[in-house]
Amino acid sequence: MSFFGVFWVILSTLIYINREKFDFLKTSSFVFHSKQEAIASAEKNEKKGIILILTPKSCGDCGVTTTLLEELNSLGWSILRLEEEDPDYETILSDDRFSEILPNLEASGTAWGIFNLGEELLLLKPGLPNESDLDL
Numbered sequence: 001m002s003f004f005g006v007f008w009v010i011l012s013t014l015i016y017i018n019r020e021k022f023d024f025l026k027t028s029s030f031v032f033h034s035k036q037e038a039i040a041s042a043e044k045n046e047k048k049g050i051i052l053i054l055t056p057k058s059c060g061d062c063g064v065t066t067t068l069l070e071e072l073n074s075l076g077w078s079i080l081r082l083e084e085e086d087p088d089y090e091t092i093l094s095d096d097r098f099s100e101i102l103p104n105l106e107a108s109g110t111a112w113g114i115f116n117l118g119e120e121l122l123l124l125k126p127g128l129p130n131e132s133d134l135d136l
Contacts, residue, residue, distance in 0.1 A: 030073045033086045042078035042117055049122070050115040051077045051129060052092070054101070057084040058108040063128060075134060077114075097121050 032038040038050050051072055055062050064081065072079055082089045092098060093105070101111040104126040113124040114134075125133070 031069055031079045031081050033081060033083075033088075035080060035088045035092070038078050038080035039115075039117065039119065045078070047078040047117075048076045049078070049117060051079050051134075052113045052115060053079065053081045053128070054089070054092070054105060054111045054113075055081070055083050056105050056108055056110075059110060062110040064110065068128065071131070072129065072134075075131065077134070080115075098124065100124065101126055 042050050053064060069079055101124055104111050109126055110128055111126050112129045114122045116122055
């Protein structure tokens, strides 16, 4: 019995200490790193559209929290988060529609936008989205 108790104490301590390493398990089902996957999921799940969040490598997480992503998902949006390592990052930034936010990304800031399911860019802003921005 004491071995079982010690095992659970050690296991729960390790999980508590390293819980931020497990955040990817929470968001993996609704945060996409490929534009095509996000579009397919949005169509399949009848979402309003796609929220694109761009984060440069020098920015780190830039305040993009699991809570923010869960809130956006609960509002009926599919989430596409692109970091510099993602294959679609450079492709999206090479699009002329994104030229106005390039200075913000180069200054280690985030940017976000909204696509409809027809891949039309509806909104593009620096920073992170909030609920009032999503009332389209």
